[in-house]
Amino acid sequence: MKGRVAVLREYGGDFELREYPLPEVEPGAILVRLTRAGICGSDLHIWRGEMKAVYGETPRDLTFGHEMCGRVARLGAGVHTDSMGQPLREGDRITFAYFFPCGRCRVCLQDELGNCPRKGRPNRVAGTPPYFNNAYADYYYLRPNHYVFKIPDEISDDMATPVNCALAQVVYGLQRAGLRFGQTVVIQGAGGLGLNAVAVARDMGADRIIVFDRIPARLELARAFGADHALSLADLPTPEARIEAVRELTDGFGADVVADLVGYPEVIPEGLRMLRSGGCYLEVGNIAPGNVFSYDATALVRGNTRLVGTSNYSPWAIPQALAFMRRNLKRFPFERLISHTFPLERIGEAFRQAEWQRREGDPLRLSRAALRMDGD
Ligand SMILES: [Zn+2]
Ligand SMILES: [Zn+2]
Known part of the structure; x- marks a missing residue:
């Protein structure tokens, strides 16, 4: 055989x-x-x-x-x-x-x-x-x-x-990030990982889920999987506009958990800036070697930021x-x-x-x- x-x-x-x-x-x-x-x-x-x-x-x-x-x-x-x-x-x-x-x-x-x-x-x-x-x-x-x-x-x-892969990864990752009942979550990227993450966050009791992507079909699916706000990069073309949108949707505080499920390091600095003070950034997307990002270390300290990288489960x-x-x-x-x-x-x-x-x-x-x- x-x-x-x-x-x-x-x-x-x-x-x-x-x-x-x-x-x-x-x-x-x-x-x-x-x-x-x-x-x-x-x-x-x-x-x-x-x-x-x-x-x-x-x-x-x-x-x-x-x-x-x-x-x-x-x-x-x-x-x-x-x-x-x-x-x-x-x-x-x-x-x-x-x-x-x-x-x-x-x-x-x-x-x-x-x-x-x-x-x-x-x-x-x-x-x-x-x-x-x-x-x-x-x-x-x-x-x-x-x-x-x-x-x-x-x-x-x-x-x-x-x-x-995708589902077990986000089930594990969101628990490692410490997502709790009633919290606000931002999901960067509504691909396979992102859509699963939306549904899992909903099931874990997230109160408000905000998703960013650029592809309309994915945004529509994100809504079907439980997103409250599926926002298009076409409407919010700059990091500043997206960070502002998250601030507005969280009464000025920022999100409790932000998760990168995109896979390109450019999204990390803006994701970190979407967090509330003491919030957690869950990094899952980047797996290719050499994906470097740059961020103000002092902002991490002053923000009491938790940064949780997660591969495997x-x-x-x-x-x-x-x-x-x-x-x-x-x-x-x-x-x-x-x-x-x-x-x-x-x-x-x-x-x-x-x-x-x-x-x-x-x-x-x-x-x-x-x-x-x-x-x-
Ligand atoms: Zn995979
Ligand atoms: Zn071992």
Whole structure:
């Protein structure tokens, strides 16, 4: 038996599908037959070539993708349940963390598995056993003793796709930021992360949620996901105008929590200036190396500002994310988060369509694309 893996041939360009043999499944491990793989903002950074410092000047045998869900194809010896104790059988739909905390270092010992400095990262060189190390492929190999969670029947594969990345990330991040009942939140950027953050903040009891983006379709979705004020950069073209808008909507105080879910460092200084005294800035968006910003350190001190950077999450964020989604199925249109799916063999086209930078103002542009590996 073999499965396909998508390999990027040139930055901003097309992929090649290569076939590899299915690996032996070690005791405690799980081989997953993937059904969906999302194209997340991080994947667009990699595809565009904005992460050359990590992956080289030209992509050599580069495979990637981390947002995904699938079905149990083979269970390793000794695996009988998911991490919540529910029976697990071949064919069951599952989601899981895409990174592997060591579980035994001094950071993990402080209950911070997402911060594990020794966490196993996916190997991105195609052809490295067990071959299925990333999401743009037919299979994914879950290393032994990993965290794995059954997907409730009410949640479709499309809806479950962002659970292990965008949704778990904001569930974890907003809790790390200390968002409390009744507070005011600003979300910078209404992409995949931003829309999930709006809905999660609403569910966590935020009183007022303000969202900034430039794409009308995203602003409309932000309203559907619970934003009170979805404001267009077209109407508020300068940082000063946007900061003023936040001041006006918060009785002059500024927001309790501001979250960057854009991914470009230019938004950070204006976001910091949207905070109330003692507020928290949650930085999630920037993942490409070299994203430098400049800010007055004295303003951080005088503002009693908390700055919380967050990448990855503790695995508990996944069952929290699934429970959040299940209890809000009637409240938020999760089925709209993935707007388009493409079969794996059309992955190059999917990336070109998902590319929003060149498609500004295009009313037909995608909100979020995913690959599908289960039939056409
Ligand atoms: Zn992601
Ligand atoms: Zn560790």
